Amino acid sequence: MRVNFTVNGRPQQADDVWEGESLLYVLRERLGLPGSKNACEQGECGSCTVRLDGVPVCSCLVAAGQAEGREIVTVEGLAEHARQRAGGEDACGTSLDEARRWSPRGPGSQSDEGSTSPRATLAPLQQAFIDAGAVQCGFCTPGLLVAADEMLERNPNPTDADIREALSGNLCRCTGYEKIMDAVRLAAARQGEEA
Amino acid sequence: MDFLRPASWEEALAAKAEHPTAVPIAGGTDVMVEINFDHRRPEYLLDLTRIGDLYEWEAGEHSVRLGASVPYTRIMENLRTELPGLALASHTVASPQIRNRGGVGGNLGTASPAGDAHPALLAAGAEVEAESVRGTRRIPIDAFYTGVKRNALAADELIRAVHINKADGPQQFSKVGTRNAMVIAVCAFGLALHPETRTVRTGIGSAAPTPIRATAAEEFLNAALDEDGLWDSGRIITPSVAKQFAELCAAACNPIDDVRGTARYRRHAVGVMARRTLMWTWESYRGNARTMEGAA
Numbered sequence: 092m093r094v095n096f097t098v099n100g101r102p103q104q105a106d107d108v109w110e111g112e113s114l115l116y117v118l119r120e121r122l123g124l125p126g127s128k129n130a131c132e133q134g135e136c137g138s139c140t141v142r143l144d145g146v147p148v149c150s151c152l153v154a155a156g157q158a159e160g161r162e163i164v165t166v167e168g169l170a171e172h173a174r175q176r177a178g179g180e181d182a183c184g185t186s187l188d189e190a191r192r193w194s195p196r197g198p199g200s201q202s203d204e205g206s207t208s209p210r211a212t213l214a215p216l217q218q219a220f221i222d223a224g225a226v227q228c229g230f231c232t233p234g235l236l237v238a239a240d241e242m243l244e245r246n247p248n249p250t251d252a253d254i255r256e257a258l259s260g261n262l263c264r265c266t267g268y269e270k271i272m273d274a275v276r277l278a279a280a281r282q283g284e285e286a
Numbered sequence: 287m288d289f290l291r292p293a294s295w296e297e298a299l300a301a302k303a304e305h306p307t308a309v310p311i312a313g314g315t316d317v318m319v320e321i322n323f324d325h326r327r328p329e330y331l332l333d334l335t336r337i338g339d340l341y342e343w344e345a346g347e348h349s350v351r352l353g354a355s356v357p358y359t360r361i362m363e364n365l366r367t368e369l370p371g372l373a374l375a376s377h378t379v380a381s382p383q384i385r386n387r388g389g390v391g392g393n394l395g396t397a398s399p400a401g402d403a404h405p406a407l408l409a410a411g412a413e414v415e416a417e418s419v420r421g422t423r424r425i426p427i428d429a430f431y432t433g434v435k436r437n438a439l440a441a442d443e444l445i446r447a448v449h450i451n452k453a454d455g456p457q458q459f460s461k462v463g464t465r466n467a468m469v470i471a472v473c474a475f476g477l478a479l480h481p482e483t484r485t486v487r488t489g490i491g492s493a494a495p496t497p498i499r500a501t502a503a504e505e506f507l508n509a510a511l512d513e514d515g516l517w518d519s520g521r522i523i524t525p526s527v528a529k530q531f532a533e534l535c536a537a538a539c540n541p542i543d544d545v546r547g548t549a550r551y552r553r554h555a556v557g558v559m560a561r562r563t564l565m566w567t568w569e570s571y572r573g574n575a576r577t578m579e580g581a582a
Contacts, residue, residue: 110287111327132322134318135468140383146386148387152315153318154311154331262468
């Protein structure tokens with residue numbers, strides 16, 4: 092079957108989708124967006140977390156057909172999503188090509204050889220993860236970023252308990268939770284300074 | 287596999303009548319796990335996420351009509367006053383991501399003895415609104431669970447809503463697991479005080495082939511509270527009464543040994559949770575009673 096949906100602000104289409112396929116599989120294997128990670132496939136680990144109509148969900152538990160007509164934001168679109176939220180001028184989303192060529196460079200480095208799109212810079216939360224040393228193997232990072240970013244959108248001044256609760260569905264097996272907490276606190280503090 | 291995508295409830299009922307083997311899917315938090323692991327290859331998936339009615343709730347005078355797909359997150363946020371036991375239980379479901387998708391209809395459809403909503407529904411008192419092209423019926427929650435992962439639904443029926451009695455007194459929910467998040471209950475216990483009828487109702491999860499009530503324990507406690515006039519006096523429940531209530535709750539269990547815990551442990555833990563939830567709710571009831579006395 093064919094699935095039409097919006098991914099990172101751009102309309103997309105996936106063809107030859109099997110009816111029992113997950114949204115995660117469609118994103119990774121049909122659209123070539125491997126940012127959302129595939130680990131447990133049973134909603135235990137949170138590494139496949141994406142926004143579905145704004146709400147954080149495990150994309151491994153969303154049937155592909157259920158995404159028809161819906162809006163998805165993946166970690167590849169997080170920088171653009173954060174930019175728009177902060178009142179960025181034009182809202183044109185992130186193309187598949189931009190998303191695929193994304194590399195983790197901070198703002199300011201995007202002009203190098205034109206290999207990274209200006210839109211594919213880091214969201215403030217992503218920069219905070221780097222600055223706080225919250226990335227070890229990196230496998231859980233995309234899910235944590237999507238979940239934490241949504242929490243900061245709803246709750247700009249989270250307590251530690253709020254952060255723990257919001258991230259309770261995301262496992263990190265490098266056990267770097269303290270650094271992750273630091274990163275989210277840092278992002279919240281920087282967000283507060285800007286406001 | 288076919289993916290059926292009804293745009294309305296009527297279309298969904300027609301599809302289920304035409305394809306009784308179709309597996310309904312809403313939040314997908316149970317169904318997709320089985321498909322991802324190749325434990326299930328249904329001929330038809332019946333997607334219910336286009337049917338807006340299933341995501342709505344309505345508080346009536348005596349009960350709340352909760353749409354089958356209302357996510358646990360909404361229950362926690364919006365129904366804490368009307369359905370405190372279910373709101374507490376909802377908060378113990380898995381993680382935010384799962385609570386954003388899963389709902390009580392799915393818990394009932396799966397009918398796992400470990401489903402977190404069941405003890406709260408049993409304790410509050412509820413009816414499942416099941417519908418098919420043949421018509422609508424309301425199944426009392428006590429008659430709904432018929433075996434391990436089996437329920438009273440006919441092959442052509444879908445769960446449309448659950449009618450849950452609004453709290454008329456304090457309610458509690460307690461669950462044993464190895465950590466706070468992402469835990470399938472080792473066992474769970476729900477308790478509701480019903481001052482209007484002067485009764486106490488219970489619900490036990492993960493400690494028998496189906497979710498159950500501890501009816502002998504309820505009868506004992508109802509008689510003890512009545513005999514000592516405690517609903518009126520608001521005095522404390524004596525330790526011996528609480529102990530016997532706990533023992534009768536433990537005795538109501540029919541658990542198994544499995545990877546999550548032993549039968550002996552489950553029985554013991556249910557007794558502990560029964561005593562604690564009784565104390566918590568009774569203290570709350572006494573506190574309210576005292577507050578009302580002071581105001582009068």
